[in-house]
Amino acid sequence: MSGISFTLSENINLAPYCSMKAGGNAKYFVEPKTEAELLYALKYFKAIGERYIVVGKCSNLLFPDSGFDGAVISACSMKGMSVENGIVTAMCGETLSSLATTACENSITGFEFCYGIPGSVGGGVYMNAGAYGGELSNIFVSGRFINESLEIVTLTKEELDFGYRKSRMAFEGLILISASFKGEEGNKDEIRSLMDELMAKRKRTQPLEYPSCGSAFKRPVSNFAGALIEQCGLKGTSVGGAEVSEKHAGFIINKNNATATDVINLLNLVSDTVFEKTGVRLEPEIRIIE
Numbered sequence: 001m002s003g004i005s006f007t008l009s010e011n012i013n014l015a016p017y018c019s020m021k022a023g024g025n026a027k028y029f030v031e032p033k034t035e036a037e038l039l040y041a042l043k044y045f046k047a048i049g050e051r052y053i054v055v056g057k058c059s060n061l062l063f064p065d066s067g068f069d070g071a072v073i074s075a076c077s078m079k080g081m082s083v084e085n086g087i088v089t090a091m092c093g094e095t096l097s098s099l100a101t102t103a104c105e106n107s108i109t110g111f112e113f114c115y116g117i118p119g120s121v122g123g124g125v126y127m128n129a130g131a132y133g134g135e136l137s138n139i140f141v142s143g144r145f146i147n148e149s150l151e152i153v154t155l156t157k158e159e160l161d162f163g164y165r166k167s168r169m170a171f172e173g174l175i176l177i178s179a180s181f182k183g184e185e186g187n188k189d190e191i192r193s194l195m196d197e198l199m200a201k202r203k204r205t206q207p208l209e210y211p212s213c214g215s216a217f218k219r220p221v222s223n224f225a226g227a228l229i230e231q232c233g234l235k236g237t238s239v240g241g242a243e244v245s246e247k248h249a250g251f252i253i254n255k256n257n258a259t260a261t262d263v264i265n266l267l268n269l270v271s272d273t274v275f276e277k278t279g280v281r282l283e284p285e286i287r288i289i290e
């Protein structure tokens with residue numbers, strides 16, 4: 001472990017790091033750049049008995065206004081990507097958009113759906129992020145993880161038990177270091193134009209001009225959360241500064257200095273109203289940290 005160190009910041013406001021631009025302070029905040037620094041930080045916090053969470057771009061996370069009484073370890077500075085025999089290997093801090101761009105530059109198709117999802121590879125694998133008919137489990141080959149005993153393990157797609165917006169990572173406290181993804185050989189121009197088309201569709205249909213966590217709720221079986229919310233007349237409903245987007249009812253946006261509590265109260269209000277009116281219980285897709 002000699003020669004490895006990290007800067008430990010204290011009492012850091014998390015809101016600027018979170019795409020919802022809400023939430024309180026972290027007791028500790030660290031940004032490791034390498035696998036060794038990440039492991040060092042994890043061992044350090046485990047040794048001192050401090051609670052920790054590894055995060056990516058915080059585009060699917062909400063920390064409470066009271067803050068996080070432990071260490072937030074941001075993996076966003078863990079960068080690096082390589083391509084070999086049609087397989088793209090990315091460090092957990094790379095963005096899903098740069099993963100798609102690298103695949104495109106190497107004429108690999110199958111990654112286009114990632115383009116425009118504002119998360120990291122780590123958060124993407126954790127959530128099995130997906131869009132427009134694709135999801136990461138379709139292209140995931142294997143990953144290097146740190147398990148709860150802080151050992152490094154390699155797990156394949158089959159071992160990761162991917163489901164809709166979930167993977168084994170959530171249930172076993174696995175931390176992703178890097179992952180390999182495989183697509184098919186394709187035509188660079190066609191890949192680029194599909195990526196541009198999907199991005200244009202996002203801009204047209206999603207309220208990207210406001211902070212949010214993307215879709216606030218998981219898609220219920222044989223329905224769409226946004227459609228149910230709209231059907232219940234909830235578009236534009238607000239609690240404090242949080243609002244159900246007029247542009248896309250599936251999004252809860254930070255319209256006007258919303259607190260995390262505003263967002264959580266609005267999530268509950270929407271879920272309860274939709275349940276009363278349709279019998280469908282919407283489950284949050286946003287991960288609310290306690």
Ligand SMILES: Cc1cc2nc3c(=O)[nH]c(=O)nc-3n(C[C@H](O)[C@H](O)[C@H](O)COP(=O)(O)OP(=O)(O)OC[C@H]3O[C@@H](n4cnc5c(N)ncnc54)[C@H](O)[C@@H]3O)c2cc1C
Nearest residue numbers: 056057058059060119120122123124126129130131176214
């Ligand atoms: C405008 C907008 C549009 C969106 N569109 C989509 C979409 O089309 N499809 C979609 O699926 N999602 C979408 N999202 C949600 C979000 O971008 C995804 O869920 C993304 O995968 C989250 O990645 P992240 O890096 O931000 O993860 P974070 O929000 O930082 O974390 C999410 C979870 O992953 C864990 N995690 C992160 N990195 C690691 C790691 N290295 N090791 C272990 N655990 C880790 C965190 O602890 C947390 O539990 C959207 C969000 C926004 C704001």
